[in-house]
Amino acid sequence: MSKSEESPRLPLAINVVAKYWGEDLSTATEESSQGHAPRGTVMIGGIELAERHGLACYVFKGSLKDVKKRIDQGIPPIVVMPGIHDIAQHATVVSGYDLDERRILTYVPEPDTIGAIPEQKFEQDWEQDDMTEIVLIPADMKDLMKNEDLKFSKSNRACFEAERLRQEGRTEKAVERLRQAAEADPENAQAWSQLAGIYNEQGSDQAVPCYERAIRINPRYYLAYRGLGNYYLKKKDYSLAEAYYTKAIGISSSRYGPIYKNRAVARMQNGNNAGAKEDLAKYLEQTPGAADRESIKEAIAQL
Incomplete structure (x- = not known):
């Protein structure tokens, strides 16, 4: 199973688990495809495809x-975990755990190996995205889940469905x-x-109480802090923008490279050119494929 088997309609993690149960969904995506799906449909599209194939x-x-x-x-x-470089999130298949070493084993598609993550780090990282878990099983095994108390099962699915609607422009x-x-x-x-996030995209002040609500519920919700940073950057409240970006970075310093570029903008506006220079260097370090690499290098040289 290679990373290239992922498509806009089929997340790699979904197909890995489907194959585990004897269903290869990679060919089904071509049969069901009608034009190009927006990137945001990936997870719910893959889930619905799996369900249509008996899972x-x-x-x-x-x-x-x-x-x-x-x-x-x-x-x-499948667990939704923090991303790296310029990817905000990614889905990972948990393949096992090591009782003696207290590690969680995750499937790594390339080079087709197993990653071993200390339990404490796994839990702390997973918490940043509110511990979203996805279980795919054959329909004839549904009795296993019959009496389970699955927290937020309907509302979490609704979140995936809403993301598709957002990507389709049906805000x-x-x-x-x-x-x-x-x-x-x-x-x-x-x-x-x-x-x-949707209110933020619309420039609505309703974004703030919603982000704050998310943070009250989960003080480690990285995307909410980053979202508030983006909100205040657009509002040109650079002190608050820097403060919220710094809080997000405090939760995870290596999760999302572009956050450093945003904080650099806020720091420049706050008169902190030395801090901005450090952030731009960090952005390039953590975003190897940055399209604006040369212009950022020039900006660093001028600071």
Whole structure:
């Protein structure tokens, strides 16, 4: 299974687990494709494709205990984890755990190996995205999940559906879907943060209380801090923009390279050219494929 098998309609993690259950979805994407799908449809599109091929799917707020339970049941769960470089998030398949070394084993498609992450780091990183877990199983195994208390199962799925609506440009429908999700599960930080993200794109002040709500629920919600930084940068409140970017970086310093470029802009406006220079260097270091690499180098030389 190579990374190249991922498509806009089929996330790699979904197909890895589907193949584990004997269903290869990679050919089905071509059959069902109607034009080009926007990137944001990836996860829900893959889930729906898997369901059409006889798999049942559950999306919920998980826990380390639940991940281990699934592994013990012979089910490889998918977890949504922080990204790296210029990718904000990525989905990872958990393939096992090591009791003696207290490590979580994850599937790495290239070079087709297993990654071993200390449990504490795994849990801290996963918490940044509110511990979203996805379980795919054959429909005839649904009884395994029958009496499970799957936290936020409906509202988390609604969040995935809303992201597709947003990518399709149906923002009002996306807002409506997320509002329903937040009302159904008021403690779902993901719903509040996604809702805030749409308001932020629209330039609406309603973004702030939604981001703040997400942070109150989950003080380690990286994307909410970053979102507030973006909001205040657009509002030209550079002190608050810098403060929120710094809080996000404090949670994870290597999660998302472009945040350093944004903080550099805020720092320059705040008269902190030395800090801005450091941030631009960090941006280039953490974003190897940056399209604006040469112009950023020139900016660094002038600071």
